[in-house]
Amino acid sequence: MLSICIPVYNVDARDLIQTLHDLGLEQESFEIIVLDDASDFSFQKLNREVQALPHVLYKELTKNTGRSAIRNLFLKYAKYNYLLFIDGDAKVMRNDFLKKYFNYKQKADVICGGTAYENSLPESKYILRWTYGQQREAIPAEQRQQFPNRSFSGFNFLIKKNIFNKIRFDESITQYGHEDTLLGHALQKANIPVFHIDNPLIHLGLDESNIFLEKTEASIENLVYIQRKLKTDQAFTHQNKLLLTVARLEKTGLEGLVYFILKNIKNLLHKNLCSSNPNIRYFDLYKLFLFLRIKRSISRDSSI
Numbered sequence: 171m172l173s174i175c176i177p178v179y180n181v182d183a184r185d186l187i188q189t190l191h192d193l194g195l196e197q198e199s200f201e202i203i204v205l206d207d208a209s210d211f212s213f214q215k216l217n218r219e220v221q222a223l224p225h226v227l228y229k230e231l232t233k234n235t236g237r238s239a240i241r242n243l244f245l246k247y248a249k250y251n252y253l254l255f256i257d258g259d260a261k262v263m264r265n266d267f268l269k270k271y272f273n274y275k276q277k278a279d280v281i282c283g284g285t286a287y288e289n290s291l292p293e294s295k296y297i298l299r300w301t302y303g304q305q306r307e308a309i310p311a312e313q314r315q316q317f318p319n320r321s322f323s324g325f326n327f328l329i330k331k332n333i334f335n336k337i338r339f340d341e342s343i344t345q346y347g348h349e350d351t352l353l354g355h356a357l358q359k360a361n362i363p364v365f366h367i368d369n370p371l372i373h374l375g376l377d378e379s380n381i382f383l384e385k386t387e388a389s390i391e392n393l394v395y396i397q398r399k400l401k402t403d404q405a406f407t408h409q410n411k412l413l414l415t416v417a418r419l420e421k422t423g424l425e426g427l428v429y430f431i432l433k434n435i436k437n438l439l440h441k442n443l444c445s446s447n448p449n450i451r452y453f454d455l456y457k458l459f460l461f462l463r464i465k466r467s468i469s470r471d472s473s474i
Contacts, residue, residue, distance in 0.1 A: 171198060171199050171200075171250040171251050171252060172194075172197070172198065172199070172200045172201075172250055172252050172254055172268070172271070172272070172275075173200070173201050173203060173244070173247075173248035173249065173250040173252065173253050173254070173331070174190055174194070174200060174201065174202045174203065174254045174256060175203050175205075175241070175244040175248065175253050175254065175255045175256070176190075176202065176203065176204045176205070176255075176256050176257075176258055177205050177207060177237070177240045177241055177244075177255075177257065177258060178204060178205070178206050178207070178209065178213070178217060178258035179206070179207040179208075179209050179234070179258065180209045180210055180213050181209075181213060181258045181259045181375060182213060182216050182217065183204065183217055183220075183258040183259075184216060184217060184219055184220060185261070186256070186258065186260055186261060186262065187202060187204060187217075187220045187223070187226060188220070188223070189261075189262045190202055190256070190262065190267075190268070191220075191223045191225060191226065193262070193265065193267060193268045193269075194225060194268060195225075196268075196269070197268050197269060197272055198272060199250065200225060200250070200268075201225050201226075201227065201248075201249065201250065202220075202223070202225055202226045202227070203226075203227045203229075203244055203247050203248060204217065204220060204226060204227070204228045204229070204258075205229050205230075205231065205240055205243060205244065205247075206228070206229065206230040206231060207231050207234050207235055207236075207240045208230070208231050208232060208233055208234040208235075209230075214230055227247060229247070236341070236343070237324075237339075237343070237346065237349050238338075238339035238340055238341045238342075238343045238349045239339075239341045241255060241324070241338075241339050241349075242338045242339055242341060245331070245334065245335055245338075248331060250331070251330060251331050251332075252275055252328060252329070252330060252331065253328070253329050253330075253331055253334055254268075254271060254327075254328045255324060255326070255327055255328075255329070256325075256326055256371065257324070257325050257326070257373075257375070259373065259374050259375030260325065260326065260371040260372065260373060260374065261371060261372040261373075261374050262371060262372075263286060263370065263371065263372050264369075267283075267369060267371070270283075270367065270369045271283070271328050271369065274328075274365070274367055274369075275328060277365055278363055278364070278365035279329065279330045279333045279362050279363070280322075280327065280328070280329045280330075280333065280357060280362060280363070280364045280365065281327060281328040281329075281364075281365045281366070281367060282314065282321070282322060282323055282326065282327045282364060282365070282366045282367070283326040283327065283328070283367055283368075283369035283370055283371065284308075284309065284310075284311060284314065284323075284326065284366065284367070284368060284369060284370035284371075285303065285307045285308055285309075285323060285325050285326060285370055285371065285373050286308050286370040286371065286372045286373070287300055287303045287304050287307075287308055287372060287373055288300075288372060288374075292376055294446040295378045295379060296376040296377070296378060296379070297379070297446055297447075297448060298379040298382055298383075298443050298444070298448045298453070299376045299377050299378075299379065299382045300376055301448055301450060302382075302450055302453060303373060303376075305450050306450065307323070307373070308370070309321070310368060311366040311367050311368045314366040315365075315366045317409075318363065318364040318365070318366060319354040319355065319357055319358040319364050319409060320354060320409040320410070321354075321364075321366060322350055322351075322353065322354030322357065322364050323350055324339075324349065324350035324353065325350075325371070325373065326369075326370065326371045333362060336360070337353065337356045337357055337360055337362070338353075339352075339353055340352050340353070340356075342399075343392055343395075343396070346385045346388045346389055346392075347385065347386075347388055347389020347390070347391075347392045347393070348389055348392045348393050348396060349392075351393070351396070351409070351410060352396055354409065355400075355403075355405070355406050355409055358405065358409070359405070379443060379444045379448070380444060383440070383443060383444070383456075386456075386457060386460070387460050390457060390460040390461050390464060391464055393410070393412065393413070393461065394461060394464045394465055394468065397413060398468070412454075412457055412458065412461060415458060416458070416461060416462070416465075425462065428458070428462070429459070429462040429463070429466065432455060432458060432459035432462065433459065433463070435455075436456065436459050439452045439453075439455055439456045439459070440456065443456060
């Protein structure tokens, strides 16, 4: 009894949906719900083809609602007790993908399958996103399980419908980034365990390096917003390495000095990250710079 929920935005999801449909026919009752978040017409025209599949419901939104709201919208259409959320830019890498979720669905209320990336090097303009994914996202279940809620990802996860109906994505998060960080935290506060298994999907949607850095800045803006919203919730800070780093800088009085240093080397960091050999530790420093800059900007504006 599985509702496969696929939000799509400006991506050709036909191969993903066809593969899941074929695998679903080998399992119990299932449905595939595809919600298009007001994509460009060229992508809508392609993805409309999946309506011919008997177990697929395809809907198009007339206005873009954002990554959180569209995921919550699946509750309106899903008829089964388990929701399997899969991003539209995913690729199935194993024929027992659905079977494994069916086998584990009684183990926990929330199950994360994981993320993988193609082994072959992409074009240099995509290398930052690929390198980050390989080093920071393609993590085995045993390692993710050490910090289960902090490791929660919305890319590929199963959740009981009644749980998701109570704890949804926060729709105040409208732009890219950290909507799944917040959901993982909400699950922890509700004492709902997250169980990790090795059942990854390949993430195909690689952004060019400059686009990925722009999205990173948007995600850091979200993180600053979330921290201010949950400023008395120390548990959230402890779930995020960047927030922990900032908290330590605040405690030691080094925040200003570190910001000054990072501000003076930010161009060098940016140049490396857009090169053919990006250093992910530099990416960590770049995110720290963005966070401190945005935080200082908000503090300055609020004092006026």
